[in-house]
Amino acid sequence: MPGQYQTITEDLRRLIAAGNWRACEQLPPELKLALLYRVSLPTLRSTLDLLQAERAVEKFHGRGSFVRRPGERTIHDSARHTTDQPTVLCSALRASVEVRWVKASGKVASLLQVRADSLLTEYEYVGFVDTSVRSMARLYVPRKVARLRRPETPLSPWGDNVRKLLTAGVHVASSVERVTSRLPSTEEREVFRSIAPVLAVERTSMNVTGQVAEGTILLLPGDRAEVVFTAQTRVEVLEEGG
Template sequence: MNPTMAGRYQTIAEDLRRLIAAGNWRAGEQLPSEAELASQYRASRPTLRSALDLLQAEGLVEKFHGRGNFVRRPGDRTVYDSARHTSDRPSAPDSTLRVSVEVRRAKASAGVASLLQVQAGSPLTEYEYVSSADTSVRSVTRLYVPHKVARLGRPEAPLSPWGDNVRELLTAAGVHVASSVERVTSRLPSAKERELFRSPAPVLVVERTSRDVTGQVVEWALLLLPGDRAEVLFTTRTHVVNREEAG
């Protein structure tokens, strides 16, 4: 992108931000078509789309395929809370999300086998959770359990978008998770992910490895979340020693 085009799309994006903030279009309302906006700003369609992509990445605009661009409702974020298993009272599932799950019997690819510490080609159960709200996908979770750990079935509702139901199945099978390590990174979405999440925003990637008391990997999960509609929350609890008890 040449400097002139870059400056132009940023100028258009700034003006659209101003109009949205001024209430020219309310939350949930459709913006003029790309052709109309391109004509209004006397810009090319690629330049106009770059401006809209920037607003999508910022979470101000949401694009619906075949329908157009809409002003996004504020505060509409899905929260992944890593401390949800440490509370005495389990958290209730988010009632705004619709969650579906597919269960497949598969053989471990070389990459997945390495993460699960099993032989490539070993049998496993694969779970794919997809959560959505309104008409947008909010998260995709793929979770793998080796058959040498447990042969699990289909989880029962209510479904967690993060695959927590699989941990319940493991517990019922006599397998107890002693620790989980979660690695969070971000990257640009692939073409398929950009279409799935309808956003050019970076994707939050959570890799979760869970082990039992012996150190054996009992599950490995990959979570994908659109960065403009999600956040990851980490909570640290510090044990405070009572001075009188400490002597």
């Protein structure tokens, strides 16, 4: 019932705010909470989903629900310096990478402006803070453009290690980034442990002839990410003669 749902949510909010469970501390199991509030498991889980959307708790598959650190948000700026600025101590963002050969299909073929089934090198980057996934990027380079080695650490969640390798042999003349917001897929909800909208950044980099040298699809959880774009304008000082 709506009344029960609202009462449970407000009570759990109050208990978390009062410090009954500290940051990163696990809440009681769902079954125990359902019995305590005398509601069904689906009702209790809907309540926890709402608290997760409000960034009060974080749900981990197979482990339970934990109180989220307040104010924890990962900032990605356009200079590709990625920092984590929580209100409490938190470990630094780290990244892992998997490299594989794939064939271009659908959206990726359109992004890179290549024929379907063209051979690509795919770099899949996943950025973490502790066990929380903060970014997932797939970077593609056509095999006909360059054959790159595995990037060295430290890894950038944006795939900048690959871009540096690429620019060593290919002159990247321009890049275009397109940012959209959308609801997460089932897979993305599981990966980010959140039902909040995701920020999707599509980037294409072109060489001097206009050929796409690299394309990236970056996904960020909208409730834990902030993207800052900074533009610098070159100012030329003109001296008047005479």
